[in-house]
Amino acid sequence: MNLRDLQYVVSVADLGHFGRASAACNVSQPTLSGQILKLENELGVQVFERDGRTVRVTERGAAIVAHARRAVNAAADLIAAARASRDPLDGPIRLGVIATVGPYLTPYLLPAAARDLPKAPLLLVEDLTSHLLPLLSEGKLDAAVIATDPPSDRLESIDLYDEAFWLMTAPDDPLSRRKSARIADIDPTNLLLLADGHCLRDQALDLCGQPNLGGGASADMRAASLETLLHLVAAGFGVTLAPRMAVDTWDVNGGRLRAVPLEGKDVTRRVRLVFRRDMPRRAAVEELARTIRGAAPPCVSASPPQATP
Amino acid sequence: MNLRDLQYVVSVADLGHFGRASAACNVSQPTLSGQILKLENELGVQVFERDGRTVRVTERGAAIVAHARRAVNAAADLIAAARASRDPLDGPIRLGVIATVGPYLTPYLLPAAARDLPKAPLLLVEDLTSHLLPLLSEGKLDAAVIATDPPSDRLESIDLYDEAFWLMTAPDDPLSRRKSARIADIDPTNLLLLADGHCLRDQALDLCGQPNLGGGASADMRAASLETLLHLVAAGFGVTLAPRMAVDTWDVNGGRLRAVPLEGKDVTRRVRLVFRRDMPRRAAVEELARTIRGAAPPCVSASPPQATP
C-alpha cells in the first residue's frame, strides 16, 4: 500500500471517473486503474463499483475512502509543515472569503498582502460560509474570512474587525434625508434580502427581529449577490442593510443610492479569520490576520487585538 | 514520499534508535537510514538530530513526526477497516485491562471470548488507566476495560457492570465478625491503599472522604498490586477496600482474610469498555462488550444495557 494509491482512491471517489481522476493525479489511466485494482486485491475489498457508465463507491468502500482521505490529508499537512518550518511565510495561501466581504475587502487586502507576505500569493475563493467551512476542514483552504460566530470543533479563529450595517435606500425614500436611523424605523415589508445561505441575510433578519419575515413582495426578491441587491434598492424596490465597506463604492457612484448610518452599537457584524486548528502554517495565517487588520479601511474598527475560541 | 517512509520516521521517533527502529520495521538498518535521509532531503528539513550516541527529534521535526503519525494511523485504520468490512469479528483484538480488574475478569473472559469471537484472539495488556488511554488514542489498543468515568473527547464507552467494594480484613479484626459494615466504621488511619495511579486507590480515598489521607503507617504502605495489598491485610497491617470480584479468590483461600460487604449503593464502581470513536472495528468491540457482560460472574451486576457518552 502506498500513499499514491490512496491519493488515487480519493481522486476516483471525488470525481467518480477513472479517466478524470488519472488526469488529476498526473498519471495515465491504465496506471491508475492498475493501482486501484491492486489495492482492492490487497485489501480484499471492492472499493468501487464500475458498471460501464458510472463509478460509485461501494458501501464497504466508503469507510476505506474516508480513511484514505485522512491519510492523504495528513501527508499533505506533513509537506506543508515541512515547508512552513523552512519559512512559514513561503508558499501560496488559499483564502476563502464570503461574498459580502470579498468584493470590498480584496482591493485593500491584495496590495497589503503583496507587501507583508511577498512569498505567499493569495489564492482567493469567494463563496458562502457554509461552503467555505467544509473546504477548511478538508484542508482545501488554508483560512477563510467569515462574519458569523466562530465555529468551535476543529476550527479556530482570529477576530479581524467590526463592521457596522448601514441602511441603504433609494434617493427618494423618506428615510434617506435622515442623518441616522434606527432599526425600528425600517418597514419590514419593505426590506430586501439576499438569497438563502448568505449570513448577511440572516443577520438582517435577526436585527429586524423577524426570523420568519418572508411576506410581501420582498419574499420574491432574494438577490443572489449584494451588488444585485443594491441595484434593486437603487431601482426603488425597497431598502436593505449593507455592510459599511459596501457603502463607499455605492454612495459615491452617481448618487443613485443613499446610505444612512444606524444607531445602536449592536448593529454590526464581527468579521473573523478562521482556520483549521492543526493547520501547519499557523504563522502565515497569523501574519495574514495582522495584514488584514492593518489593511482594512478606517470605516471599520479593528476588533480587540486577540480573540480566539 | 511513501507511507513506509513515514512509518520509519514514526518508528525512529518512538524508539530513538535507528537500529531498533529498523528491526521494528523489518528492514535493514541501511535501508531505514537511507529512506529517512532521502525524506529529510525531499522535505528540506532535518527531522532527527544524530550526535553519535543518541537520536532526538529536532524542534522543527516534531510537527513532521506528528503528521507522519496521523498518516500512519490512518493507513492502519484503513487496513483494519478493510478487514473489518470482510468480517468485523476476524482478527486479533488488542485489549487493555486495568490491573485491579484484569486478574479476576480474565479467567471468565477468555473462554467466553474464545466461544463468541473465535476468530478474534484477545491480546491482553494490563496497565494503569493513565497508560491505557493514550495507547487507545494512538491506535495501539482496540479497546480497554477501565473503572473510572468515561473520558469524553475522542473516546467512547460501553457500560459493562457495577462492582461493589467489600471491606477486607484480617481474621482477627473486630469488624470481621460483622455481617456487613458501613464506610464510617472504617478507621482511616488503618486503611491500606494501592500505589499512586491506580483508580482503586482514588476511589477508596474518595469513598472514605479523605482526599489527603496520607497519615500514619499506611502512608508508607502503597502496594504496587492488589495482590500485594491483600497479602498485607492478611498479615495484619490494616484493612482495605477490594472490588467484589477479587473477594472470591481470597475468601476461599485458606481463610487468611475476611470479606465484609459494605452498606450503601454508592459503594461500587462502574466498569466500562472504552474505545476510540473512529475505530474501524466497532462491531467487534460491541460484540466484545456483550461477551464481557455475559461472562462476568453473578457477583457483579450488569449495568443498564446500553450507555455511551
Add this chain to the structure above:
DNA sequence: CGGGGGCGATAGGAATAGCCAATCGCGTCC
C-alpha cells in the same frame, strides 16, 4: 441493426525506487 465513441481493463517493456549485505567513519567506553 451496425458503426462510433467513451470507459475501464489488459499486455509488455522501460525506468525507477526500495532493499540487502558488506563496509566505512566516528564517537565512546573499558
Add this chain to the structure above:
DNA sequence: GGACGCGATTGGCTATTCCTATCGCCCCCG
C-alpha cells in the same frame, strides 16, 4: 588504545510503478 556500538555509504539486485498501445464492453445514434 583497541573493541564496540551506531549511523552513513556503496554496489548490485529485485520488485514496483509507469508508460504506450490495445482490447472488450456498453451505450448511443443513425
